[in-house]
Structures are given as C-alpha cells and as structure tokens.
C-alpha cells in the first residue's frame with residue numbers, strides 16, 4: 277500500500293485538511309494507507325519564535341505566541357468537527373500540548389539558555405497538534421483511523437535538531453506497531469519530522485523532515501509507493517514562485533530528484549530519496565489542490581519510465597539562497613600539499629558544511645550557509661591565508677541525467693547569462709549538475725534566462741506538463 281505525506285499547506289487550514297481527508301478516503305478504496313502529516317503551515321516557525329523569545333527572556337511574547345498556536349488549532353476544530361463532545365475532548369488535548377509549550381517557555385526563561393534538545397521539544401508540538409485534529413476529524417466522518425505517536429516507532433540518535441533513525445529498531449517497531457493496525461483495516465495517522473532518542477527524549481529530523489519520515493516509514497513497511505502531497509503540481513522545472521512559466525516534470529530518476537533536492541529545491545527534503553532507492557519504491561509528488569493532476573513520478577524502474585524518454589539536457593533548475601562565498605588566498609598553497617586538509621579541518625571543527633568549491637594555484641573559493649560565516653570561523657581561516665567573505669549570494673544549479681553525456685551545456689548556460697554577474701562556477705562531481713553563484717538580487721533574472729534557454733520549445737514534450745489550473 278502507500279504512505280501518504282501531507283505538507284504544511286496541505287493541512288494548514290480547515291479547507292486544506294478537509295481536502296486531505298478526502299484524498300485519503302479515496303485512497304482507502306484500494307487499500308489502507310499510512311498517513312504522515314507536517315505541522316500546519318507557519319506553526320513550526322512560530323514554535324521556533326516561542327523558543328527563541330523564551331531563551332532571550334521575552335516570556336510575555338513567548339506566551340502570546342503560544343496562545344496563537346492554541347487558537348489556530350481550536351479554530352480548526354470548530355470548523356472541522358461538529359460534535360460538541362468531540363470538540364471539548366479536542367480542546368482538552370490541544371490544551372495539554374499548549375500547556376506543555378508554556379511550561380517549557382517558562383523553564384527556558386528561568387534557566388536563560390535554549391538548548392537544541394529543548395528546541396526539539398518546542399518544535400514537536402506542531403505535528404502532534406495537526407495530527408490530533410486531523411485524526412479526530414477523519415474519525416468523525418466515519419473512517420476507521422487511529423492517531424499514533426510516532427515517537428514510539430521513530431527511535432533516533434541523539435543529534436537534536438538533526439536526528440537520524442536507528443534503522444533496525446525502527447523497522448522492528450514499524451512491523452510491531454504500525455503493520456498490525458494497517459492489516460486490520462485501520463488508517464494510521466502519525467507525525468512526520470519528530471522522533472525520540474533511546475532515552476525517550478523528543479528529537480526532530482531537521483526542517484522539512486516530514487518528507488524523510490514518510491520515505492523511511494514507506495521503506496520499513498515495504499510499501500508500493502511513497503506519496504508526497506504538497507501545494508504544487510509535483511517537482512517542477514524550477515520553483516514556480518520564481519518563474520511562473522515553470523512546468524511540472526512527469527518523471528525523474530532517483531539521482532535527478534536527489535541532486536535537485538540537495539541543490540535547494542524545497543519541494544523534497546534532500547534525504548527523502550535514499551530510503552526509496554534502497555527498497556526501489558516509486559515516489560510520487562502530488563498537488564493536494566489538484567489531486568487528479570499527474571504530478572511527478574520519481575523512479576529508476578524502466579517499466580514505469582517507459583514512454584517517457586527525454587533527450588533534452590536539463591530537467592530542472594535549483595536555487596539555494598542565503599549562501600556566502602568564502603575566498604581563502606595563500607601563497608602557501610602553491611605546489612605544496614596539506615593546505616586543503618588544514619582548510620577543511622577548520623570547517624570540520626566549526627561543523628560547517630561546504631557546498632560548492634573551486635580552486636586555483638593560490639586561492640580556494642567555497643560556498644557555505646551565510647548564517648554559519650561567523651567571526652570565529654573567519655578568524656580561524658585567517659590563520660591559513662587572506663580571507664574574503666561575500667554575503668547574500670545564491671547558488672543556482674541546472675540538473676539532468678543527460679548532462680553527463682552532452683557537450684556544449686556550459687556554453688549555453690553562460691551565453692544565456694551574459695547579463696548576470698557570475699561570482700563562481702562549478703561542475704558537480706556527479707556530472708549531472710552544473711552550478712554557479714550569483715548575488716541574491718540577480719537570482720530571478722538568472723533563473724528566468726536559464727528557464728527560457730532550456731525549456732522554451734519543450735511545450736510539446738511528453739514529460740513536461742502545464743500545471744493544472746494555469
């Protein structure tokens with residue numbers, strides 16, 4: 277059967293939740309799905325603000341925002357649930373979570389320190405709340421379904437804020453807890469994004485992690501498909517918020533989708549693809565507002581891919597904003613060994629991940645997240661050479677399996693960008709992407725130029741579809 281994951285906007289309002297319930301109910305006609313939900317859109321951000329306000333001693337602000345979280349969910353219940361008794365029961369459940377939030381905020385304000393561990397406790401409330409409301413509404417509408425606290429199943433390591441599952445334990449838990457419910461015909465509704473370490477402390481998988489939860493659970497259940505329901509018609513030729521002409525891509529290979537996600541396409545969490553590849557499960561990215569649109573199928577299965585061959589070069593364009601270029605220049609590099617290892621040792625010590633890199637005889641340029649370009653990091657790098665930082669840049673990457681085989685791509689990319697100031701260029705080692713760095717204010721111009729270079733004239737292609745409703 278399928279695991280169906282609904283993202284924040286797909287469960288953010290009563291209308292969206294109702295739509296998601298209808299999609300699940302339709303699926304139930306052909307089997308019993310596992311439903312994985314995100315927090316309602318905007319709620320995780322608000323929980324982070326509550327935690328930060330408490331950590332900075334602004335308790336009043338934290339409590340006001342907690343009240344907004346309560347109100348959002350109480351309002352959802354009022355719109356979705358008709359039984360007075362059930363409304364009251366849900367108000368009680370919502371209150372338990374929000375009171376927990378308030379207590380956490382008060383505790384953090386007293387201690388004066390916000391740790392990653394407490395941040396995860398704050399953040400977990402969003403998914404716990406959304407699933408509580410959703411499961412109750414679904415049940416009231418006559419569907420056999422059960423809410424499950426995924427922290428009984430998703431047992432992770434201790435990396436708060438970026439936890440990863442201990443797979444053997446999770447797989448056994450999935451077989452022991454979720455499988456029997458599904459086999460008895462009960463739809464299971466549970467949380468994405470959150471888990472628990474072996475000591476029972478709440479963890480999270482990192483922002484956008486519900487996609488990963490769904491893929492993992494789908495793999496542990498040996499499901500037939502992993503469905504990611506979101507607010508756009510699948511994976512598109514670029515972020516449709518940036519280029520309105522973006523098309524939805526009917527099929528992609530696992531490597532294309534993984535590359536695109538790592539390079540910044542927010543529609544999928546970057547780690548979503550690995551569990552699907554491991555068990556060879558197709559991933560569908562679908563629009564909960566247009567459930568009949570075809571969306572995107574991600575697979576390596578030649579049978580599923582048949583009739584969808586594509587001989588164009590580029591499948592999609594990804595953008596990652598909020599980056600910085602770090603340029604380290606040193607004569608010590610010239611003809612000497614060991615410099616790179618010293619350089620990477622600094623990034624390792626500061627736990628900063630390097631995205632793009634390009635080197636010459638006397639200088640190295642790399643990109644990192646702008647927020648991690650801290651003064652201590654720059655000082656440590658200065659011991660190796662002259663350091664220059666360029667803030668507010670973005671990486672733009674074109675991705676496609678066919679880039680591996682084709683000549684002349686770089687030429688087309690760079691001639692289409694003649695009006696844009698390129699700060700750095702890099703061909704990915706995977707050979708299926710070519711990336712470059714531009715100032716953030718040039719991103720839209722760069723992506724629009726690339727989009728028209730590679731996708732205008734593709735309107736007739738079977739693999740690109742005009743999004744529904746456009």
Ligand code: ADP
Pocket residue numbers: 282283284285286314484505506507508510511512513514515516517540541542543544592593
């Ligand atoms: P969800 O809450 O459902 O997880 P996200 O906001 O995380 O949804 O991801 C969906 C968003 O990703 C879209 O609204 C879109 O703006 C953005 N996006 C970025 N790149 C792409 C792309 N290549 N294709 C589709 N959407 C993209």
Ligand code: ASP
Pocket residue numbers: 283284314315320321402468469482483484485486487
């Ligand atoms: N609610 C979490 C977030 O906003 C996880 C998710 O939506 O995937 O990051």
Ligand code: MG
Pocket residue numbers: 283484487542543544545
């Ligand atoms: Mg997401």
